[in-house]
Amino acid sequence: MGELRAYGALFLGQWRSLASYRASFAVDLATNILGAVLDVVAVLVLFGATRTVAGFTLREGLLVVSLSSCGFATADLVVGNIDRLKTYVRTGAMDAVLTRPLGALPQLVLMDMPLRKGLRVAVAVAVLITALRLNHVDWTPARAALVVIAPLSGALFFGAIFVASASLAFWWVESGEVGSAFTYGGRDFTAYPVPVFEGWFRAVFAYGMGFGFVAYQPALTLLEHPDPLGLPAGAGFLSPLVALVAAGVAAVVWRAGIRHYRSTGS
Amino acid sequence: MNGLDARVPGISPDRPFRGRVTTFGALSWSGFRRYATYRQATIAGSFTNTVFGFLRCYVLLAVAAGAAGGRAAGYDAEQLATFVWVGQGLLTVVSLWGWTELADRIRSGDVAADLLRPVHPVIGYLAPDLGRAAHAMIFRFLPPLTVGALFFDLYAPSRWFTVPLFALSVLLAVIGSFGLRFLVNATAYWLHDARGPITLWVLSAGVLAGLYFPLRFLPDWLAVTLWVGTPFPGLLQTPADVLVERDPAPVQAALVALQALWAAALLGLAAVVQRRAEKRLVAQGG
Numbered sequence: 001m002g003e004l005r006a007y008g009a010l011f012l013g014q015w016r017s018l019a020s021y022r023a024s025f026a027v028d029l030a031t032n033i034l035g036a037v038l039d040v041v042a043v044l045v046l047f048g049a050t051r052t053v054a055g056f057t058l059r060e061g062l063l064v065v066s067l068s069s070c071g072f073a074t075a076d077l078v079v080g081n082i083d084r085l086k087t088y089v090r091t092g093a094m095d096a097v098l099t100r101p102l103g104a105l106p107q108l109v110l111m112d113m114p115l116r117k118g119l120r121v122a123v124a125v126a127v128l129i130t131a132l133r134l135n136h137v138d139w140t141p142a143r144a145a146l147v148v149i150a151p152l153s154g155a156l157f158f159g160a161i162f163v164a165s166a167s168l169a170f171w172w173v174e175s176g177e178v179g180s181a182f183t184y185g186g187r188d189f190t191a192y193p194v195p196v197f198e199g200w201f202r203a204v205f206a207y208g209m210g211f212g213f214v215a216y217q218p219a220l221t222l223l224e225h226p227d228p229l230g231l232p233a234g235a236g237f238l239s240p241l242v243a244l245v246a247a248g249v250a251a252v253v254w255r256a257g258i259r260h261y262r263s264t265g266s
Numbered sequence: 267m268n269g270l271d272a273r274v275p276g277i278s279p280d281r282p283f284r285g286r287v288t289t290f291g292a293l294s295w296s297g298f299r300r301y302a303t304y305r306q307a308t309i310a311g312s313f314t315n316t317v318f319g320f321l322r323c324y325v326l327l328a329v330a331a332g333a334a335g336g337r338a339a340g341y342d343a344e345q346l347a348t349f350v351w352v353g354q355g356l357l358t359v360v361s362l363w364g365w366t367e368l369a370d371r372i373r374s375g376d377v378a379a380d381l382l383r384p385v386h387p388v389i390g391y392l393a394p395d396l397g398r399a400a401h402a403m404i405f406r407f408l409p410p411l412t413v414g415a416l417f418f419d420l421y422a423p424s425r426w427f428t429v430p431l432f433a434l435s436v437l438l439a440v441i442g443s444f445g446l447r448f449l450v451n452a453t454a455y456w457l458h459d460a461r462g463p464i465t466l467w468v469l470s471a472g473v474l475a476g477l478y479f480p481l482r483f484l485p486d487w488l489a490v491t492l493w494v495g496t497p498f499p500g501l502l503q504t505p506a507d508v509l510v511e512r513d514p515a516p517v518q519a520a521l522v523a524l525q526a527l528w529a530a531a532l533l534g535l536a537a538v539v540q541r542r543a544e545k546r547l548v549a550q551g552g
Contacts, residue, residue, distance in 0.1 A: 027462035042478045049483045050333035174306035181317035188321045196328040
């Protein structure tokens with residue numbers, strides 16, 4: 001109970017800081033909405049320059065990008081700021097986090113949850129609803145469940161990617177932008193149908209790391225679109241399983257990182 | 267007080283021009299050496315640029331494959347691949363992501379020290395930035411481009427003047443980007459915290475400079491408006507278009523001339539803003 005109250009206090013601190021810098025929060029919020037809209041506009045512009053992209057129409061592409069951005073925006077809101085871990089490790093602020101009798105990960109998450117990113121989730125959900133209306137989905141209980149499960153699994157999956165790539169800082173403090181290749185790179189990968197990519201690059205990202213199951217496979221299952229790459233029709237239902245595996249791997253990496261952590265000594 | 271005053275002894279008092287050039291060169295070299303010490307960040311950054319190069323390249327190639335005649339917005343597949351990899355390399359050269367040094371120094375008050383130097387603040391920041399860009403040209407531009415050339419068919423320019431024109435275009439892009447970044451950072455003189463404007467800059471620079479998709483994918487009227495009305499296409503789209511010879515030679519040259527106009531205007535504006543800010547700083551300091 002006391003623990004929960006402590007977490008609550010960390011979260012309330014966030015709200016209080018927002019209330020004191022209202023103008024800055026408003027600008028951040030507006031910029032974030034603009035960013036969310038631009039992500040979708042980029043996809044629209046690219047599809048607009050051609051008839052189909054790797055055999056997918058604009059409507060189908062919109063469903064893929066909206067599923068991807070629902071998952072990414074939620075994960076980014078909850079754990080996105082974990083990528084500041086490298087700053088905490090370098091400055092030694094991580095010591096203070098570890099001495100408190102609370103979990104290290106929940107503390108870091110609640111210490112600076114970027115609430116300004118909240119509206120990004122709203123924009124992403126709005127685009128998902130639009131995409132579902134534009135496409136003809138043959139609704140069954142299983143597909144209705146998938147519409148809810150897929151974004152949540154995507155959020156869990158991206159959350160795992162955020163935590164795992166931030167953990168890199170425990171071993172390599174100067175890892176800098178490497179994590180972005182998998183977090184933001186992963187978002188860009190999942191924003192398009194997987195057949196857009198080719199060769200070993202596709203194999204590594206889509207199946208090796210599991211990004212193919214965030215948006216592409218669930219979208220195929222929803223649309224009853226056969227997979228040009230040959231996975232069976234129900235593969236979209238695997239997305240929660242893939243997300244759980246990713247979360248398990250991220251948890252192991254995180255724990256190993258915490259154990260490996262040696263203070264900067266300053 | 268025979269011969270003693272507050273004047274700084276010049277490097278070459280009889281030839282002031284030579285002195286200025288030497289100072290500029292020394293400042294640039296210091297910028298180059300500074301970034302040469304961030305070796306791990308250079309490796310990490312190049313890795314990420316390369317991953318994004320693969321992502322964007324495959325997407326644009328799929329777009330070209332789906333378009334009529336295999337050409338999208340006037341680019342063939344090789345030109346698009348080159349566009350992507352040149353863009354991934356150049357984005358660090360023109361520093362499309364954040365640069366907050368001036369804003370940080372304004373906030374902390376360190377900027378007062380810059381005003382004491384016998385170099386104009388705009389020049390004092392421009393020279394090291396050119397050094398930084400030269401470093402990035404070798405260590406951030408070439409690695410992704412090399413990987414791109416290994417895995418994709420890239421476009422080899424056919425006109426003899428394309429490569430020198432590209433070099434000039436990159437130089438103008440760095441100056442233009444510096445002017446914009448200086449102006450965005452200088453808002454801190456008035457706002458004390460330039461984070462809002464900087465976030466907005468990162469977002470608009472990425473889209474309007476042609477990093478996410480070539481601006482030619484937009485309707486013509488919009489692309490022309492962006493080119494003439496804003497300096498952003500000059501940061502990335504123009505150098506890339508020049509290198510892949512997207513346009514006939516006269517248009518190619520005209521685009522670089524437009525870039526030069528914008529670069530000059532932005533530097534001039536930066537100097538004006540700096541002068542006004544200095545007056546304000548003096549008023550604040552009492």
